[in-house]
Amino acid sequence: MLPEKKQILVVDDEPNLRKVLAAQLARDGYDVHTAEDGEQALALLRDHHIDLVITDLRMPRIDGMELLRQAVEIDDTLPVVMITAHGTVDNAVEALKTGAFDFITKPFDQSEVRAIVRKALRTRDLAGHEATRQPSGAPQADARYGIIGMSPGILAIYDVIARVADTPTTVLISGESGTGKELVARALHENSSRRDKPFIKVNCAAIPRDLMESELFGYERGAFTGAVTSKPGRFELASGGTLFLDEIGSIPVEMQVKLLRALQESEFERVGGIKTLRVDVRLVAATNSDLKREIAQGAFREDLYYRLNVVPIRLPSLRERKEDIEPLVTHFLKKFNARLKKSVKSVHPEAAALLARYPWPGNIRELENVMERAILFSDRDVVLAQDLPLDVRQDSEPPPGPALSQDTDASDGLKEQVKAAMSRLERHLIVRALEQTGGNVTHAARLLKISRKGLQLKMKELSLRERDDRSDPP
Ligand SMILES: Nc1ncnc2c1ncn2[C@@H]1O[C@H](COP(=O)(O)OP(=O)(O)OP(=O)(O)O)[C@@H](O)[C@H]1O
Ligand SMILES: [Mg+2]
Missing domain, CATH: 3.40.50.300 (P-loop containing nucleotide triphosphate hydrolases)
Structure with missing residues (x-):
């Protein structure tokens, strides 16, 4: 059973600040827990269901950054908001990079705190937390x-x-x-x-x-x-x-x-x-x-x-345990939705098939990066094949060979066959790049690392019209 009220943990070594913040949050209708340092906070996180952590950055022993890192390990959709002193922007930026949800500055502005807390709790719900949460302490199924x-x-x-x-x-x-x-x-x-x-x-x-x-x-x-x-x-x-x-x-x-x-x-x-x-x-x-x-x-x-x-x-490579790709993808969806404040809900079957087929030379770190990028760039609630990097889309595809061709005669010499295969490959890559950039030739040229002029010439050569760029290769 989930507690009715949202549970917020306030961590600060300064008793007065703790009290002020806790009192305001309680008035706003939340259940508030407090801890005076990172260690206490982590102990609380292990034993209680907490929906949001608000923590000071500078504390003795385990500081706010370390707490952030370890809290996310315990529960990776848990939003952590940092409290920073006025004018310590560097720390705040560092914290955001490490995955903090947001930061509030001292002295507190009540309405600012209220807005950030609401936003953080909403993001957590969107990350599907309510639906997937396990009773505290129980291991996740996968x-x-x-x-x-x-x-x-x-x-x-x-x-x-x-x-x-x-x-x-x-x-x-x-x-x-x-x-x-x-x-x-x-x-x-x-x-x-x-x-x-x-x-x-x-x-x-x-x-x-x-x-x-x-x-x-x-x-x-x-x-x-x-x-x-x-x-x-x-x-x-x-x-x-x-x-x-x-x-x-x-x-x-x-x-x-x-x-x-x-x-x-x-x-x-x-x-x-x-x-x-x-x-x-x-x-x-x-x-x-x-x-x-x-x-x-x-x-x-x-x-x-x-x-x-x-x-x-x-540790086996990801290639050796492809059945783990799917649970990992689900895990990274949740993680980056929370971290990037997005609400991408699923992966399109076509994209999922590409992810399953790719050999992942960089293993889970590479999959993690691919998912982060896909979620960051996705402007829908589903990850599409076009949100995946070219590498993943290409390495997963069967190589363009004579078997796939209709425009090469088997009686052609090796040279001719290679030439035809090359231009099919070229065409394929260009069409993909154009798809990926929504038909924008300048951006596609940048992706392909050639000049815009060069791309236009190539397109003409391969009879790809500029406005016809979304059609599939024959
Ligand atoms: N089974 C897993 N479940 C969830 N995340 C994972 C898993 N394995 C690795 N990761 C994530 O992938 C990334 C790379 O993992 P880690 O740094 O432990 O790899 P490594 O083997 O030490 O790599 P390297 O040899 O390059 O140092 C980390 O962000 C880690 O959290
Ligand atoms: Mg390592």
Whole structure:
């Protein structure tokens, strides 16, 4: 049963502000919950049904941005409105980019607050939330841990997460780019008793080779030129929590020895330090390269590999689990409707067929981007084939070959056949571009990366008339 009144959560470390805002919202007929920081707020979100969060940006420990990120993970259609001080536009813009619904400035303007709250709650209803909401705490039918999917490959992963999340065991996650490795790493952390401690991510590919050691283990004052103070490394920062080493395959070999020792003995020294430090850290590593091959090439140490690979999780590519495309599409529809304030309700069967056929080299990240773009540009309540990028529309189509042609004689030589096929392809691409731009030649030319003049010439050559641009190729 859904509560009758809409439930609003107000988060601010400043008691007076909390009271003022809560009183106004209660007067307007909402049920109001309050929390004094991000941690309290998250606890409330996990246990209660909340329709809208209004949070201060600057708070101790978990701040508004982090709260936003984690709240969306718990419930991705939940609108979050940020409170910002007057004149801190940068923060507000950053928050909007991260997916905040809107922001209100201090001191509050009652009618502004009222309008934003109404709009946010309406958007949430439009996102289909009422219809699809599960009783609080129950897993969605096709998702667990914020990971969408019902394919055998994903079910096996839910199972491993459930088994190993709350253990100290090291996990090595592998999979192509965009398959959800970071999502799984966070799920392991969130479902362990370490969830209230830090989750520290290190992208090993992004750290220059000679800074790697001080990044991981920290340094003492005077350890090298420029070390004017001492600084803890990521291992220390993750103390009691989880350290996520992303792209572990790009750690230089000499660092691999040090990492192995830190893992095996649970101890290390800061650069330039003599004191041996011990920390309790759970390690999760991820890679999109084949570490076995790196080992064969001498780029990755075998002993470190076995130390990391205690529990391997291999994420299947989206190609290997096409049955998950549909639930993912539904999930992204909801997510981006809420985020982009749109109300696109469904995907046209023709577009759905294209999405199902495309090989998704960028996996779920690519599907997510395609859906975001489609919803952003859609001006109807359904995603049409023409809202999808050319890549998706083309790679899904059978290649234009002699078998499809009516204008090529099989007795033609290879050269002639290729030429005819090329001009069919060219014509096809041009017609598609024109369709996509509603017949606007200038825009179509831009899409095709040729000049307007060039496109007009081509169209003439292929006997495509400018006003006849929506007809199908013969
Ligand atoms: N099963 C899933 N359900 C819902 N969203 C997903 C799923 N898998 C991935 N995503 C989303 O796809 C995007 C890419 O996921 P993530 O960053 O975890 O991939 P990755 O494997 O770490 O990629 P890379 O190797 O490029 O770092 C994220 O926005 C993530 O939320
Ligand atoms: Mg990643």
